[in-house]
Amino acid sequence: MMWTKVRKKAVIMTAVSILTLGNLAVLSHVVQAADGTSTKDLVIHKIKNGDAPIHENDGTTRPDSLLGDYLPGAGFTIVDVSDNYYAYFASQSGSGMTPADVYSDYFNLIKHESNAEIMARGNVVGTEKVDAATGGEYANADGTADGKVTFTDLPTKTSGGKDAIYAVVETTRPKNTVTTNGAGEIGSNVIGTIPTLIAMPLNGTEPTINIYPKNEVGQLTKDFTNSNDAHVSLAQHISYDIALKLPRDLGERIAATGNLKYKSFTVNEIPGYGLIFGGYDLTTTLVNDGTKTQSLGDFLSEYGLTSNAPTAALLGDGTTKAGLTISPAAPSSDTTGWAALASKTLTFTVDCWLDEAYFGAHPDKIFNDIENKANYKITEDNGFEVVPDEGDVKSVTAKYKFQKNDANTGHPLTGASFSVVTQGVTGNLKFKEIGTAGSGVYMVTASATGVDTLTVGSDGTLTLLGLDSDLFYELTEVTAPAGYRLLTSPIVFQPNDSDHYDFTTDLTVNGNDVDGNHNIYNTPENFLPSTGGRGFAIFSLVAVAGLGGAGVLYALKRKNAQDAA
Known part of the structure; x- marks a missing residue:
């Protein structure tokens, strides 16, 4: 027969890793004129496990996409990348790119670089500060671990008078990202942050810039x-x-x-x-x-x-x-x-x-x-x-269930056996019988020791387990019940995850239309199939009755003829 292949939908899951970050200031801040503010303070707010898309910092408000709590214990370093950025900007002259496109491209160059690579692009102007309450050289001025790190007096201009460009990189991991996840393991989604790029003078004339770098989330x-x-x-x-x-x-x-x-x-x-x-x-x-x-x-x-x-x-x-x-x-x-x-x-x-x-x-x-x-x-x-x-x-695997029936009475039949083939497999499929011998329940197997002839159970049912619902299978009767004709045509079926296998053309005898089986009907050897309608007619008996009627008719005609003489 010609197989019809069912196309399967790939289970496609999400991207491997969500990289979230505090994004850039808008480009207009790169090219605008000096606003009279020569330095600004920078306050970095570390937020827990932000997983929304890239957001843009405006230097003032916390982005709506950041829903997590503060993460204390992180440390940050400030890198002046102004010269490197303007050299890149000059290299794109004549490309037809807008200044905003160039800025975006530059950010895309560095957002996956290591901290060391980013630092190599410029000069460290803000040595690492860690949000910690333990005091010491790198502690916050307020001595509290509150998820905030402050750098003061960042110049808004380069020595050449251009707007300064800074990269903020996380150089110390937050301290409270730990949860128990099995013996000896520490669970956390936070791997770090991608750099935040700041184009001065962000936040207009305000003396303080607030940024919210987001986490690089491992997935x-x-x-x-x-x-x-x-x-x-x-x-x-x-x-x-x-x-x-x-x-x-x-x-x-x-x-x-x-x-x-x-x-x-x-x-x-x-x-x-x-x-x-x-x-x-x-x-x-x-x-x-x-x-x-x-x-x-x-x-x-x-x-x-x-x-x-x-x-x-x-x-x-x-x-x-x-x-x-x-x-x-x-x-x-x-x-x-x-x-x-x-x-x-x-x-x-x-x-x-x-x-x-x-x-x-x-x-x-x-x-x-x-x-x-x-x-x-x-x-x-x-x-x-x-x-x-x-x-x-x-x-998930699928199943299918058949029931052998007498074509006239609908009663269950035993003694029938079948073989099964499917797409892409040479020869008959192999099965193992499940449960007691003669159960009529078989599970498909890859083992060469499996059997390829399946016998219906004592109730006339044949149940096939462990099938693929995306494939078509073909069931062929090998042995008919004793006294019944062998089916001449194979049955094509597709397994499913339900308990309903009936065809709409099945006989409505003894509830076979609602018993959940795919009913297979066999004709007794001494019966001939009818040419229409459901069921089978006993043509041999009909023929005898017909002959008897003809004999009576002949006798009556003969008697009538004799009487007329």
């Missing part, structure tokens, strides 16, 4: 590698893509110790009940707006990395993690490859398959969602572990 997404893996059969594998974005300052070293700021990152695959983790496969690294797909081994080699990729299969329980930890192979020497991964998106392909043994022992679970999760953590030199939210996907 992970998990998608099916193949779009058809949302609806699955027990006979197939399932692949997932785990995508994550690495911090923009991944390659930075701590000035005091020379150690890398980030020691490693770990991807955790968390298969649920009914799944078996098989291993990590391909890696895709986003490089220069393109993609490079390579084996995990080649990826590690190219970037000078090492890993502890798990090799043993893992039975899913919704909690146990198959962790893949990646770190520089030689953290104290050349880590160029590690640094090159800053701000890049990595995609790891996970191979899983459905645990037939689990569903065989728990057939009642086969209609449940098959859940699969993943998370990742980034471990800093000081042991701090950032564990962003988990990404998850769900798969």
Whole structure:
């Protein structure tokens, strides 16, 4: 027969990492005339876990998109990038870009750079200040940890009389982003902030500028590698893509110790009940707006990395993690490859398959969602572990139920057997019988030990479990019930997640139109099918009756003829 393929919708989840930041002052502040204010004070307000899109600071009011609480303990450094910006502006002369476009492009250049790269673009004019109540050189003047850091007397003009351009970078993590998330782990979405760019004289003639840099939020997404893996059969594998974005300052070293700021990152695959983790496969690294797909081994080699990729299969329980930890192979020497991964998106392909043994022992679970999760953590030199939210996907299998019936009476029939084929599979599908022998309940299997001839149960039903609702299947009768004719045409069906399988043309005998089965009718050997209407006529009896009537008619005619003579 000709198969009709059902197109499947890919389960597409959100972007790997949401990068949120305090955005730029409007360009008009870059080119406007001096307003008489030679310096301004800058107050930085650190807000907790802002996740709305990029916002623009106006120097005064807190943006409406910031709904979180203050985050105490963060530290910031101010970098004067004026010369670098105006050199970039001059390089775009004749490009046809508006000044606003140039400003936006410049910001896009630096927003994913590490702190060290941004500092290399200019001069540090505001040495790190930390929002802390412990006193000391870097504490706020008020000595309180209130989520605010203040820098005073920032010039609004360069030495050449141009409006000053500053980048504000977060150089110390907030202190209260810690929540317990499993034994030995510290959970937080906050990885840092992208720089805030300030074009003086922001906020007009007001002596104080208030900015609200937003957090860089670490997130992970998990998608099916193949779009058809949302609806699955027990006979197939399932692949997932785990995508994550690495911090923009991944390659930075701590000035005091020379150690890398980030020691490693770990991807955790968390298969649920009914799944078996098989291993990590391909890696895709986003490089220069393109993609490079390579084996995990080649990826590690190219970037000078090492890993502890798990090799043993893992039975899913919704909690146990198959962790893949990646770190520089030689953290104290050349880590160029590690640094090159800053701000890049990595995609790891996970191979899983459905645990037939689990569903065989728990057939009642086969209609449940098959859940699969993943998370990742980034471990800093000081042991701090950032564990962003988990990404998850769900798969589901389908079923179908048949009932054998007598074509005239509608009564259930036993003794029939069938085979099943489907798209993309050579030969008959293999099944395992579930429950007691003769139950008539079968679960599809990838095992070569499965059977490909399925016998209806003692009640005349045949139930097929673990099928893919996106596929069409074909059921062919191999053996008819004793004394009944074999069906000559196969039955094409598509499994579903409901308990309704009847065709509208089924006989309404003994409630078969409402019993939830797809009824299959067999004709007794001594019956001939009628040419219309429902059911079957006993043509042999009709024929005998007809002959008897003809004999009577003949006898009457003969008697009438004799009487007339």
